[in-house]
Amino acid sequence: MKTKKVTVMAMCIALAMILSYLESLIPSPGIPGVKLGLANLAVIFALYKLGWKEAVGVSLLRVLLVSLLFGHAASLMYSAAGAVLSLLGMILLRRFDKLSCVFVSVSGGVLHNVGQILMAWVLMGSNVVFYLPVLILSGTVAGVVIGVVAALLVKRTDIGERKQF
Amino acid sequence: MKALFANKKLRADLILIAALLLLAGILFLALNHGRQEGGVVVVRVNGAEVERHSLSLSGTFPLNGGSNILVIQNGQAWLSEANCPDHICVRQGKIHYTGQVITCLPNRLTVTVEGGESDGVDFVVG
Numbered sequence: 001m002k003t004k005k006v007t008v009m010a011m012c013i014a015l016a017m018i019l020s021y022l023e024s025l026i027p028s029p030g031i032p033g034v035k036l037g038l039a040n041l042a043v044i045f046a047l048y049k050l051g052w053k054e055a056v057g058v059s060l061l062r063v064l065l066v067s068l069l070f071g072h073a074a075s076l077m078y079s080a081a082g083a084v085l086s087l088l089g090m091i092l093l094r095r096f097d098k099l100s101c102v103f104v105s106v107s108g109g110v111l112h113n114v115g116q117i118l119m120a121w122v123l124m125g126s127n128v129v130f131y132l133p134v135l136i137l138s139g140t141v142a143g144v145v146i147g148v149v150a151a152l153l154v155k156r157t158d159i160g161e162r163k164q165f
Numbered sequence: 166m167k168a169l170f171a172n173k174k175l176r177a178d179l180i181l182i183a184a185l186l187l188l189a190g191i192l193f194l195a196l197n198h199g200r201q202e203g204g205v206v207v208v209r210v211n212g213a214e215v216e217r218h219s220l221s222l223s224g225t226f227p228l229n230g231g232s233n234i235l236v237i238q239n240g241q242a243w244l245s246e247a248n249c250p251d252h253i254c255v256r257q258g259k260i261h262y263t264g265q266v267i268t269c270l271p272n273r274l275t276v277t278v279e280g281g282e283s284d285g286v287d288f289v290v291g
Contacts, residue, residue: 030256100174125212133193
């Protein structure tokens, strides 16, 4: 991995952490798991500009660091479950050139929420599926917003283009 | 040609979004189908039932060694206090239909409304 790639990846992790912190300042609507997923901007950026391994690094390091800094003991497990499922889906869908950034982002957002529900199911029992419809809805809406912004970022920045490495 | 591709991408986006909204709607209807006023609230910690209380009796119950305070009044249940940082469980409001859940993720605690009447002995505190 070239130095520049490492630097851009580190910048993405730092950005993801700051975005997570900013998001924690927004009051929750009162449904567990409903959030904008601002940090996914940095993950999608890394996925498109650096590659899938770097995106995995950005996402998992961000989850670990943010949970240690701002989270509670349980938040790491929910975030990690969501992040892993979301990454798998986004990496897979990214391979299809006919699918847009918004498609990848919406899938990632919904899969993140599904991953969290699955973890909550394991930890707390099946009654948490009650939240699934609203979490699919919120993941879709958040995914569209993040996807549109991410598409602009990917298009307008020439940082991290493959030819530079 | 470029515009055509853009349109195809947009179409895929819209199909995905529509499919997800439809899925959410169907799941919502399926989960809320035949919902009715519940009879008992069941408290679970780590997925295991720890206590149940009748919705028809008012009371205040410290749960999980006092980490959350459950209040039952006028056939509705809610969490009035929690020791977690985000207090999302408190903000989830009042529940009374069967299937409705209040969740406290940090304390791995759920409060679910279920049908029927409480068969055990209920005690009222406070």
